[in-house]
Amino acid sequence: MARKISFINYKGGVGKTSLIVNTAAALAKMGKRVLLFDLDTQSNASIWLLKLDRWNKINATGEGSIYSIFDPGKSHIRDLILKDVVEGKAGEKLLPGLDLVPTSFNLVDLEAEYTGDPKRPAYVVFCEQVAMVEPEYDFILFDCPPNILRASQCGVFTSNEIYVPSNPDALSLIGFTLLVDKLQKFHAISGSFRKASMGAPAQVQGLIFNSIRTGVDIEVPKMRMQLRLNQFRAAKRAAPSSKIFNTQIRDAMVVRRSVALGLPVILVGTEGADTTDSVTNDYRKLATEIAQHEPQF
Numbered sequence: 001m002a003r004k005i006s007f008i009n010y011k012g013g014v015g016k017t018s019l020i021v022n023t024a025a026a027l028a029k030m031g032k033r034v035l036l037f038d039l040d041t042q043s044n045a046s047i048w049l050l051k052l053d054r055w056n057k058i059n060a061t062g063e064g065s066i067y068s069i070f071d072p073g074k075s076h077i078r079d080l081i082l083k084d085v086v087e088g089k090a091g092e093k094l095l096p097g098l099d100l101v102p103t104s105f106n107l108v109d110l111e112a113e114y115t116g117d118p119k120r121p122a123y124v125v126f127c128e129q130v131a132m133v134e135p136e137y138d139f140i141l142f143d144c145p146p147n148i149l150r151a152s153q154c155g156v157f158t159s160n161e162i163y164v165p166s167n168p169d170a171l172s173l174i175g176f177t178l179l180v181d182k183l184q185k186f187h188a189i190s191g192s193f194r195k196a197s198m199g200a201p202a203q204v205q206g207l208i209f210n211s212i213r214t215g216v217d218i219e220v221p222k223m224r225m226q227l228r229l230n231q232f233r234a235a236k237r238a239a240p241s242s243k244i245f246n247t248q249i250r251d252a253m254v255v256r257r258s259v260a261l262g263l264p265v266i267l268v269g270t271e272g273a274d275t276t277d278s279v280t281n282d283y284r285k286l287a288t289e290i291a292q293h294e295p296q297f
């Protein structure tokens with residue numbers, strides 16, 4: 001079985017997309033087979049990995065984007081997978097093993113216009129289709145927007161693990177608290193659709209600190225986050241194996257630049273060089289820590 005993981009926090013802009021894209025790239029570089037789903041209408045991960053020209057073609061018609069499994073409903077996730085998605089200027093494959101199911105702006109219609117069959121909510125349709133491609137992957141990752149509306153529900157329902165990207169500030173703590181509250185509510189309403197083959201409902205397995213500036217002491221916000229996590233664990237609202245990850249990702253200009261270049265940080269030449277003291281190494285360490293994490297439920 002693939003490990004199925006959602007990256008989500010109710011706080012926006014904490015680094016969910018940059019963490020998931022760069023961790024996915026690091027996992028692929030380690031030889032893992034990785035499928036990344038972009039479940040955010042903003043399409044940041046898709047635009048990043050496809051670059052604007054390739055993504056524009058999908059956005060123009062919606063064909064090839066994730067929403068097409070719901071409307072017109074004729075596509076299958078298998079047909080939407082862009083294999084070895086990262087390409088160079090001549091179309092050469094730069095990162096074998098990293099596949100993407102892209103989104104386009106029409107995913108917003110899932111939240112309002114889409115009605116579907118009330119007996120088969122969107123997240124059930126989605127989960128069943130993911131199951132069919134699952135044997136081909138070691139990791140299936142879901143980049144979610146900062147809410148648990150329908151698009152996020154697809155990722156949350158299908159995954160078994162949740163990682164919460166956070167900044168060392170009070171708003172991230174509020175975002176985490178709200179997330180755990182909404183997760184419990186969603187699991188309660190979606191529970192009747194769960195089958196044993198889907199595995200355990202997704203619980204928080206980890207908090208990951210991102211964008212940490214050199215010289216800034218984060219011990220106090222980290223301690224507050226740890227206390228909140230302990231409370232949730234004691235109340236069985238977070239997994240027994242949940243923890244704050246040892247690896248934290250530094251704030252680095254190359255992360256912002258890599259978006260404009262349309263490449264994960266590990267492929268951005270010398271700036272992304274994998275020296276021991278680099279953001280690239282942070283992502284590699286994080287990917288290793290996630291790969292070694294043994295989730296309990």
Ligand SMILES: Nc1ncnc2c1ncn2[C@@H]1O[C@H](COP(=O)(O)OP(=O)(O)OP(=O)(O)O)[C@@H](O)[C@H]1O
Binds near residue numbers: 013014015018210250
């Ligand atoms: N480690 C980092 N160093 C420097 N900049 C970063 C880092 N991580 C993220 N950023 C920048 O912070 C901004 C927000 O990051 P990102 O888009 O990954 O957040 P997000 O949580 O996915 O946002 P949203 O809630 O809108 O989906 C981006 O401009 C990104 O390039």
Ligand SMILES: [Mg+2]
Binds near residue numbers: 145
């Ligand atoms: Mg994002």
